[in-house]
Amino acid sequence: MDCLNYETLTRQDYGGYLLREAPERVLQFGEGGFLRAFAEHFIDKMNEKTGFNGKVVLVQPRGGHPEISDAFRKQEGLYTLILRGRENGEAVARKRVISCVSRCLDPKADWDVLLDCAENPDLRFILSNTTEAGIAFDPACKLSDAPPASFPGKLTAFLYRRYQRGLPGFWILPCELNDHNGDLLRDCLLKYAALWELGDDFTAWLEPENHICSTVVDRIVTGYPRTEAPALCRELGYEDALLDTGEVFASWVIEAPEALAEELPFREAGLPIQLVEDHVPYKQRKVRILNGVHTSMVLAAYLAGRNIVRECMEDEMIHGFMNRAVYEEIIPTLDLPRKELEDFAAAVSERFNNPYIDHALLSIALNSTAKWKARVLPSLTEYVRRMGKLPVCLTFSFAAYIAFYHAAKERGEGCLIGCRNGEAYEIRDDQWVLDFYYDHRNDGPQEITRAVIRNADMWDGALEALPAFESAVIACLERIEAIGMYESIKGCLL
Numbered sequence: 001m002d003c004l005n006y007e008t009l010t011r012q013d014y015g016g017y018l019l020r021e022a023p024e025r026v027l028q029f030g031e032g033g034f035l036r037a038f039a040e041h042f043i044d045k046m047n048e049k050t051g052f053n054g055k056v057v058l059v060q061p062r063g064g065h066p067e068i069s070d071a072f073r074k075q076e077g078l079y080t081l082i083l084r085g086r087e088n089g090e091a092v093a094r095k096r097v098i099s100c101v102s103r104c105l106d107p108k109a110d111w112d113v114l115l116d117c118a119e120n121p122d123l124r125f126i127l128s129n130t131t132e133a134g135i136a137f138d139p140a141c142k143l144s145d146a147p148p149a150s151f152p153g154k155l156t157a158f159l160y161r162r163y164q165r166g167l168p169g170f171w172i173l174p175c176e177l178n179d180h181n182g183d184l185l186r187d188c189l190l191k192y193a194a195l196w197e198l199g200d201d202f203t204a205w206l207e208p209e210n211h212i213c214s215t216v217v218d219r220i221v222t223g224y225p226r227t228e229a230p231a232l233c234r235e236l237g238y239e240d241a242l243l244d245t246g247e248v249f250a251s252w253v254i255e256a257p258e259a260l261a262e263e264l265p266f267r268e269a270g271l272p273i274q275l276v277e278d279h280v281p282y283k284q285r286k287v288r289i290l291n292g293v294h295t296s297m298v299l300a301a302y303l304a305g306r307n308i309v310r311e312c313m314e315d316e317m318i319h320g321f322m323n324r325a326v327y328e329e330i331i332p333t334l335d336l337p338r339k340e341l342e343d344f345a346a347a348v349s350e351r352f353n354n355p356y357i358d359h360a361l362l363s364i365a366l367n368s369t370a371k372w373k374a375r376v377l378p379s380l381t382e383y384v385r386r387m388g389k390l391p392v393c394l395t396f397s398f399a400a401y402i403a404f405y406h407a408a409k410e411r412g413e414g415c416l417i418g419c420r421n422g423e424a425y426e427i428r429d430d431q432w433v434l435d436f437y438y439d440h441r442n443d444g445p446q447e448i449t450r451a452v453i454r455n456a457d458m459w460d461g462a463l464e465a466l467p468a469f470e471s472a473v474i475a476c477l478e479r480i481e482a483i484g485m486y487e488s489i490k491g492c493l494l
Helices: 006-011 033-037 039-050 066-074 107-117 151-164 181-195 200-209 229-236 259-263 280-303 309-314 316-333 338-352 368-375 377-387 392-406 431-439 445-453 469-483 485-491
Strands: 024-029 055-059 079-087 090-098 101-105 125-128 171-174 215-218 244-246 251-255 273-276 410-412 415-420 423-427
Touching: 024 151, 033 039, 033 079, 033 244, 039 055, 039 079, 039 090, 055 107, 066 101, 066 107, 079 338, 101 107, 107 151, 125 151, 151 181, 151 200, 171 181, 181 200, 215 280, 251 280, 280 309, 280 316, 280 338, 280 368, 280 377, 280 392, 280 485, 309 316, 309 338, 316 338, 316 377, 316 392, 316 485, 368 377, 368 392, 377 392, 392 415, 392 431, 392 445, 392 469, 392 485, 415 431, 445 469, 469 485
Parallel strands: 024 055, 024 125, 055 101, 079 244, 125 171, 251 273
Antiparallel strands: 079 090, 215 251, 410 415, 415 423
């Protein structure tokens, strides 16, 4: 088969939207599957529906992979995006050739070319997704490095070139999952400006000339469908080395003034982008509902015999447990309008029931100690503060967390080995967490519960302060031992 490019699509008489030539208006640090299924999808639709007329220059965050840039060059920036999931209860699958990417730069090979982009007066937006570890200050970076090692170092050098040319600044929209990602990035830029002695005028130019916005992004992206790719390419009629897949749901919350909407026409394109004064409630909504219900459900569900999220949604009891946790225990702890929270929760339910994604419970269970602390503990403590009592399902989820880890009686390579109905499974977490549970492997329900709750390294003392929490968890663990996990889940719904 021919490789995907404009000529191939012309021969196929492709009837979809394509934009072959346009000014480069967006610079994006991160060429991976997430942003290509998220931001580029939105930009492509704005090009089609509003005349945004913009191309995106992709930048490898670290560089050193010429084969990635070569793949974009070979396909002239084109790739196929396949979005699959449920909408209004119906399974849907949509395919679109994305044509908003102009090129992909390798900063190690193309540093001068990247800096030249700062001189483009049409360039107006900078996006990034460099992982949570990407927004970090590295004092070893120098302005003379070609390039600086860190992403904020590269961005500071880029902005300094822009400043030197007397051109306007940018809308900068980091999409990393860090809390307050815009504030974190701003802090790194200011540190580099000071370290490199770039001058007070440059520091004053950074803001307000550049709008560095905190954001909350949400779309499950499954990336290159390795096992399905041969069949999908035969169906498409061309080879696509950059094929990308994700779910149909998407949400982008941006803490920004209304002026952004005047330059980024997302409303006219009907895109799920919100401008808000404070992104924090939306971050809490995502973490506590989407991530929180994952973490509060999956360990119990796995020990009850389920293996993927969709199986949980098809089970009346486990689905009922999830619904009670969300609607009765998590949503009451949040401050957005109830209807808005319930609509988000309903969308989460459809997303979990995606027929195209087999999301393994053991994958979600990775590092559950830190996940439970970040995703579930805030809902638990806030529920107690507001309601004056313990939430049944969230309390039980902590007992299920202990049961999942305490089932381990032996060590594996970088893990502990648990047992579910005679079947071994791996428990993966930070080594100190694994060591703790291994040291307490012979404890009974009371001993292990007390040891876990009183571990300050795990919970910073937050659980010890909750009235009757320890005794409630012990009772849950004793019930699990007596009647099994599935019957214990049922008991939460009575």
